[in-house]
Amino acid sequence: MENPSLISVLFATSKVSEHLIKPLGHHQLLLVLLELSLLLLVARGMGEIMRRINLPPVVGELLAGVVLGPSLFGLLFPNLHDHIFPENQQQSDLLSVISWLGVLCLLIVTGLETDLKLIIRKGKTALLISLGGIIVPFVTGFGLGWFLPETFLADPNKRLVFSLFIATAMSISAVPVIAKVLMDLNLIRRDIGQVTLAAGMTDDTIGWILLSVVSGLASSGKFDFGTVFRSVSAAILFLAIAFTIGRTIVDQILRWVDDKVGGVTASLSVLLVLSFSAAALTQHLGLEAALGAFVVGILAGQSRRFNSEAGHTLEIITAGFLAPIFFASAGLKVNLLSLLVPQTLIFGLIVLTVACVGKFTGAYIGSRVGGLSHWEGIAMGSGMNARGAMEIVVATIGLSLGVLNPQMYSIIVMVAIVTSVMSPPLLRWSLSKVTIGEEEAQRLELEKLASRSFIKQIQRVLIPTRGGANIQLAAQLVGYIAQQNPLDVTLFYAESDKQPPSKARQTATAVKDTATQEAFTAVAEEMQLPDESNLQTKTESGHSKVAAIINEASKGYDLIVLGASEQTRSKDALFNLLVDQVIQEAPCATMVVKSHLTEAQGESCRIPQQPLKNILVPTVGTEYSKNAIEVASVIAAATGASVTIVNVINLPQIEYILYERRSFNPMKDIASDLLEQQAVIGRSLGAEVKTCILKGTSPETEILKFAENEGFDLIILGSNIRMVTGRVFFGHRVDAILNRSHCPVAVITAP
Structure with a gap:
C-alpha cells in the first residue's frame, strides 16, 4: 500500500518544480x-x-x-x-x-x-x-x-x-x-x-x-x-x-x-x-x-x-x-x-x-x-x-x-x-x-589650478594629539586653513594594547580618560573651526601607538598633522621616535610643526594664539616647495599675513670674480622666473606674496639670518622623506632650519 504522506510530498514537490524560474539559457x-x-x-x-x-x-x-x-x-x-540580433522580446x-x-x-x-x-x-x-x-x-x-x-x-x-x-x-x-x-x-x-x-x-x-x-x-x-x-x-x-x-x-x-x-x-x-x-x-x-x-x-x-x-x-x-x-x-x-x-x-x-x-x-x-x-x-x-x-x-x-x-x-x-x-x-x-x-x-x-593643487585636495585631516605646545600651534594653523578650505578634522588619541598590571588598571584607565579629554579640549579650542568644517574625536588602540595612528590614517585621510615634542626627543630621531615612524609609514601627506616655544610651558599647558604677520617659504622649485607655498598662502589669506618666497643661490666656497660676473646673473634670472611662477600660485589663493633672492655659501644659514633679521613669525618648508640609518631625514638644510630657527617651523611632506 502506498504511503499517502509520501505521495503528498512528491505531489507538492512536483508543483513547486513547475514554478521554478529557469536560469538564463x-x-x-x-x-x-x-x-x-x-x-x-x-x-x-x-x-x-x-x-x-x-x-x-x-x-x-x-x-x-x-x-x-x-x-x-x-x-x-x-x-x-x-x-545575432533576433526579433525576440x-x-x-x-x-x-x-x-x-x-x-x-x-x-x-x-x-x-x-x-x-x-x-x-x-x-x-x-x-x-x-x-x-x-x-x-x-x-x-x-x-x-x-x-x-x-x-x-x-x-x-x-x-x-x-x-x-x-x-x-x-x-x-x-x-x-x-x-x-x-x-x-x-x-x-x-x-x-x-x-x-x-x-x-x-x-x-x-x-x-x-x-x-x-x-x-x-x-x-x-x-x-x-x-x-x-x-x-x-x-x-x-x-x-x-x-x-x-x-x-x-x-x-x-x-x-x-x-x-x-x-x-x-x-x-x-x-x-x-x-x-x-x-x-x-x-x-x-x-x-x-x-x-x-x-x-x-x-x-x-x-x-x-x-x-x-x-x-x-x-x-x-x-x-x-x-x-x-x-x-x-x-x-x-x-x-x-x-x-x-x-x-x-x-x-x-x-x-x-x-x-x-x-x-x-x-x-x-x-x-x-x-x-x-x-x-x-x-x-x-x-x-x-x-x-x-x-x-x-x-x-x-x-x-x-x-x-x-x-x-x-x-x-x-x-x-x-x-x-x-x-x-x-x-x-x-x-x-x-x-x-x-x-x-x-x-x-x-x-x-585647484585640480592640480595640493591644498585644495585636502579635505580630511587627522590630528594625533596628547595636548602639547607643538600640536596646539599646529591646530591653530589647521584652523586657519579651514577658514579658506572647509575640512573634516579628526582629533585622535592613540593608545597601545599593552595593559598595565591588573591592580593599577582601573587607576590607569581613569588617568587616560582625563588626559584624553584634556588633549582633545586643548586642541579643539586652539583650532576654532568655522561652521562649514566638521570636528570629531576618536580614541583607538593598536599593538603600538604608531600602528593605531597609521591604521586610522589609512581610512582615506588626506593629511596627518603632528606636533614635534621636544621633551621626548631621542638622539636617534629628528622629532621623536613616534613622530618619525608615523612620517615614514604615513599613507598620505604630513605636516609636522615645531613651535620653538619654551619647554617650561609643558605638554598640558595652553599656548596663547600665535600672531602671524610674516610667513617665510624657502623654495627650490620642486613640487614639495609648491605644496609649502600653497599651505602658507592659505594660512596668510585667513590671517592677513604676507608670504615671502625666497630662493638662495648657492655660491661656491671661494667666490672668484670671473664666476661672479659670468655665472651669477644667469642664475639670478632663473631664480627670478622661478619665484614669479610660484608667486602666482600663492596670489591665486588670495595671499599677498613677495619674493626675494638670497645668495651665499650656506643656504640654511642665509635663510635663518634672513628670517631673524626680517622678523618672520613662521617658516614653512616643503620636503621629501629620505631614509638614513632608519631615521627620518629631510636633508641637512631642513634639519638645520628645524633646530636653529628662532620662530615656529612647519614641514610639509607628500607621499
Missing part, C-alpha cells in the same frame, strides 16, 4: 555576450574615428547602432543579422537592461560634475531656456500631429492622443547625449555647459511629466486631471526632499561608510546603491529613473567625504563600456530602409524640420530673454536639439500603447538619431564664436 547568454562584444567594438571604433576627424565620439557611438541595425548590416547579411530586454545601466551611470557621472551653486546662480536663465525649449516645440509638434495624414496614425480616432505624443516627442531633450557631448568637447565646466545641463534636466523633468500624462491619457482614452496632478506633485516633492533632507542623508551615509570602511571600492558601491535606489523611487513615482540617478550624483558630488577617485573610476567604466553600449543599442532600432518610401521620406523630413526649428527657436528665444548673447543662444539651441534615446523611449512607449504605427515610430527614431548627430558639430561651431567672459575665465583658471 545557454543560447541567450551566448547571444547577449556576442551582441555586447559587437556593439562595443563598433561603437568604440567609430567613436575613435569621429575623434580623429575632430567630432565627439558620441556621434560614432550613435551611428554604430545604425550600422549594425537593419539599415546596413541587416541589408548586407540578413541571416547573420537576424541570428526576451533577448531585446537583456540588452535593454545593460543599456539602462549605461543611461543611469552616465547621469550619475554628469551629476558628480554638476556645479549646483553655478546652476542656482544661473537658475533663472536655465528655466527660461527650458520653458522656451518646451513650449515652442510642443505647440509646433501638436500642430504637426494634428495635420499629418491618417496613414501615419495607428488609430485615426485617437488624433488628440497622437498629436500630444508627437508634441511630447518634439519637446524632449536627451540629457545623456547632451552630457556626453559636453564631456567629449571638454565643455561641461563652462558656464554654457552648466546652464545647458540645468536647462536640459528641467526640460526633461517637464518632458517626463508630460510623457506620464500623455501615456495615462492613451491608456484611459480620456484626459485625466488626477494623473497630471500626481505626476507634477511627485516631481516637485521628490526634488524638494532630495535637496533638503536628502542632501544631509547622502552626506551622512558617505561619512559613515568612509569612517567605517573607507577606500575607493566602498565609495563607489555606496554611490551606486544610493543612485539605483533613487532611480527605482522616481520610476515608482511615475517619473523617469534617470532623474533619481542624476540627483544622487549631484548630492554625492557636493559631499566632501565622497572619494573623487571613485567618481573617476565610474567615469572610466561608463565612457569605456556602458555609455557606448547604450548609444549603439539606441541606433539598432532605426531602419532607414522604411524611410525610403517617398511619402514616408517627405513627411519624415517635414517632421525633422519642425523638430529642429521648434526646439532651436524655443531655446534661442529663452536664451536671449535670459540674458545670453546671440552666439550663446545659438549654442544653447544646438545643444538642446539633441533628442537621443529619450525620444526613442517616447517612441517605444507610443508604439506599445498603439498610438504610433511602425512608420511614425521609424520617423521619430530617425529624428532622435539625426538631431543627436547634428548637435555636436553645431555646438562646437557656435561655441567657437562665444568669447569667455572675465569672470568665467577666472573661475575656469581657478578650477584648473
Whole structure:
C-alpha cells in the first residue's frame, strides 16, 4: 500500500518544480555576450574615428547602432543579422537592461560634475531656456500631429492622443547625449555647459511629466486631471526632499561608510546603491529613473567625504563600456530602409524640420530673454536639439500603447538619431564664436589650478594629539586653513594594547580618560573651526601607538598633522621616535610643526594664539616647495599675513670674480622666473606674496639670518622623506632650519 504522506510530498514537490524560474539559457547568454562584444567594438571604433576627424565620439557611438541595425548590416547579411540580433522580446530586454545601466551611470557621472551653486546662480536663465525649449516645440509638434495624414496614425480616432505624443516627442531633450557631448568637447565646466545641463534636466523633468500624462491619457482614452496632478506633485516633492533632507542623508551615509570602511571600492558601491535606489523611487513615482540617478550624483558630488577617485573610476567604466553600449543599442532600432518610401521620406523630413526649428527657436528665444548673447543662444539651441534615446523611449512607449504605427515610430527614431548627430558639430561651431567672459575665465583658471593643487585636495585631516605646545600651534594653523578650505578634522588619541598590571588598571584607565579629554579640549579650542568644517574625536588602540595612528590614517585621510615634542626627543630621531615612524609609514601627506616655544610651558599647558604677520617659504622649485607655498598662502589669506618666497643661490666656497660676473646673473634670472611662477600660485589663493633672492655659501644659514633679521613669525618648508640609518631625514638644510630657527617651523611632506 502506498504511503499517502509520501505521495503528498512528491505531489507538492512536483508543483513547486513547475514554478521554478529557469536560469538564463545557454543560447541567450551566448547571444547577449556576442551582441555586447559587437556593439562595443563598433561603437568604440567609430567613436575613435569621429575623434580623429575632430567630432565627439558620441556621434560614432550613435551611428554604430545604425550600422549594425537593419539599415546596413541587416541589408548586407540578413541571416547573420537576424541570428545575432533576433526579433525576440526576451533577448531585446537583456540588452535593454545593460543599456539602462549605461543611461543611469552616465547621469550619475554628469551629476558628480554638476556645479549646483553655478546652476542656482544661473537658475533663472536655465528655466527660461527650458520653458522656451518646451513650449515652442510642443505647440509646433501638436500642430504637426494634428495635420499629418491618417496613414501615419495607428488609430485615426485617437488624433488628440497622437498629436500630444508627437508634441511630447518634439519637446524632449536627451540629457545623456547632451552630457556626453559636453564631456567629449571638454565643455561641461563652462558656464554654457552648466546652464545647458540645468536647462536640459528641467526640460526633461517637464518632458517626463508630460510623457506620464500623455501615456495615462492613451491608456484611459480620456484626459485625466488626477494623473497630471500626481505626476507634477511627485516631481516637485521628490526634488524638494532630495535637496533638503536628502542632501544631509547622502552626506551622512558617505561619512559613515568612509569612517567605517573607507577606500575607493566602498565609495563607489555606496554611490551606486544610493543612485539605483533613487532611480527605482522616481520610476515608482511615475517619473523617469534617470532623474533619481542624476540627483544622487549631484548630492554625492557636493559631499566632501565622497572619494573623487571613485567618481573617476565610474567615469572610466561608463565612457569605456556602458555609455557606448547604450548609444549603439539606441541606433539598432532605426531602419532607414522604411524611410525610403517617398511619402514616408517627405513627411519624415517635414517632421525633422519642425523638430529642429521648434526646439532651436524655443531655446534661442529663452536664451536671449535670459540674458545670453546671440552666439550663446545659438549654442544653447544646438545643444538642446539633441533628442537621443529619450525620444526613442517616447517612441517605444507610443508604439506599445498603439498610438504610433511602425512608420511614425521609424520617423521619430530617425529624428532622435539625426538631431543627436547634428548637435555636436553645431555646438562646437557656435561655441567657437562665444568669447569667455572675465569672470568665467577666472573661475575656469581657478578650477584648473585647484585640480592640480595640493591644498585644495585636502579635505580630511587627522590630528594625533596628547595636548602639547607643538600640536596646539599646529591646530591653530589647521584652523586657519579651514577658514579658506572647509575640512573634516579628526582629533585622535592613540593608545597601545599593552595593559598595565591588573591592580593599577582601573587607576590607569581613569588617568587616560582625563588626559584624553584634556588633549582633545586643548586642541579643539586652539583650532576654532568655522561652521562649514566638521570636528570629531576618536580614541583607538593598536599593538603600538604608531600602528593605531597609521591604521586610522589609512581610512582615506588626506593629511596627518603632528606636533614635534621636544621633551621626548631621542638622539636617534629628528622629532621623536613616534613622530618619525608615523612620517615614514604615513599613507598620505604630513605636516609636522615645531613651535620653538619654551619647554617650561609643558605638554598640558595652553599656548596663547600665535600672531602671524610674516610667513617665510624657502623654495627650490620642486613640487614639495609648491605644496609649502600653497599651505602658507592659505594660512596668510585667513590671517592677513604676507608670504615671502625666497630662493638662495648657492655660491661656491671661494667666490672668484670671473664666476661672479659670468655665472651669477644667469642664475639670478632663473631664480627670478622661478619665484614669479610660484608667486602666482600663492596670489591665486588670495595671499599677498613677495619674493626675494638670497645668495651665499650656506643656504640654511642665509635663510635663518634672513628670517631673524626680517622678523618672520613662521617658516614653512616643503620636503621629501629620505631614509638614513632608519631615521627620518629631510636633508641637512631642513634639519638645520628645524633646530636653529628662532620662530615656529612647519614641514610639509607628500607621499
